[in-house]
Amino acid sequence: MEPIDEEAFEKLKLAGRILREVREEIRSIIHEKMPVIEICERAEQLIIEKGAKPAFPCNISINEVAAHYTSPPGDTLTIPEGALVKVDLGAHIDGYVVDTAITVCFNPQYVELVRTAEKALQAAIETIRPGLPTSVLGSVIEQNIKSRGFKPISNLTGHQVGRYVVHAGTSLPNIYYPSIAKLKLGGAYAIEPFVTLPEAAGKVEDGSEVTIFRLLKPKKVGSLEARKLLGYIEENFKTLPFALRWIKNVVPKDHFNKAFHELLKAKAVMGYPVFIEVSKQPVAQAEHTVLVVEDGCVILT
Ligand code: MN
Ligand code: MN
Numbered sequence: 001m002e003p004i005d006e007e008a009f010e011k012l013k014l015a016g017r018i019l020r021e022v023r024e025e026i027r028s029i030i031h032e033k034m035p036v037i038e039i040c041e042r043a044e045q046l047i048i049e050k051g052a053k054p055a056f057p058c059n060i061s062i063n064e065v066a067a068h069y070t071s072p073p074g075d076t077l078t079i080p081e082g083a084l085v086k087v088d089l090g091a092h093i094d095g096y097v098v099d100t101a102i103t104v105c106f107n108p109q110y111v112e113l114v115r116t117a118e119k120a121l122q123a124a125i126e127t128i129r130p131g132l133p134t135s136v137l138g139s140v141i142e143q144n145i146k147s148r149g150f151k152p153i154s155n156l157t158g159h160q161v162g163r164y165v166v167h168a169g170t171s172l173p174n175i176y177y178p179s180i181a182k183l184k185l186g187g188a189y190a191i192e193p194f195v196t197l198p199e200a201a202g203k204v205e206d207g208s209e210v211t212i213f214r215l216l217k218p219k220k221v222g223s224l225e226a227r228k229l230l231g232y233i234e235e236n237f238k239t240l241p242f243a244l245r246w247i248k249n250v251v252p253k254d255h256f257n258k259a260f261h262e263l264l265k266a267k268a269v270m271g272y273p274v275f276i277e278v279s280k281q282p283v284a285q286a287e288h289t290v291l292v293v294e295d296g297c298v299i300l301t
Contacts, residue, residue, distance in 0.1 A: 055090030
């Protein structure tokens, strides 16, 4: 990953400002019993209205679902009472991606869990400087979470962001993990501690649901509808993740399922299964995208 130039920095900054506004607006309107699809569509619409594009579908992941749920078309899911709700948002301008997440807590029992994710994120951000080994960053996050009596999710990581790529280059574990990787001056990174209860497994596994997809490789596919769908995906999202809600009207309704299945089968597109905490314990997350500068980092979101 090349360090970014001035023009890219301006685009990242603007995308970050837009996404911060959208996040705060969503934080203020989200409530129990609210249809999840309403939140997803509102967030994505706000990103567009403010002049950026969604870098991935709005993720609304509830309780033990740690990540990767967005509403499929016609979703009837609502925010359960007493839920712990992760809202994870991404925006880009000209491919320059920013990524941020909050956890909204409707259960007084989990307030400390949420605060711990936020505090671990803050501690990580205060540690960041050019050349910081990613193993040290992971260690800071892990120790911070454990010192507050909670447990990090060991197999979910932060990541570098690249142009038209959400997970680019270096992974940033939320635990100590031996690695020679270092944070680079001019690099943009998403820092995202995931936290669960001390008695939990502290790991996620793939669930059966898949609601988010992305282009793998433009391939030759047989049917006209599949070709049309693939062309639309390539042109509009490139390699960024997308939701079925965003493409459902590209081909006639009767042909959609068959055409999309054809793309999956040809491995032209891939799906991201939802991530579920192995012991079904609630998970909190906090995330910012930062740019590494000479004397530390700038929070973009
Ligand atoms: Mn995110
Ligand atoms: Mn992220």
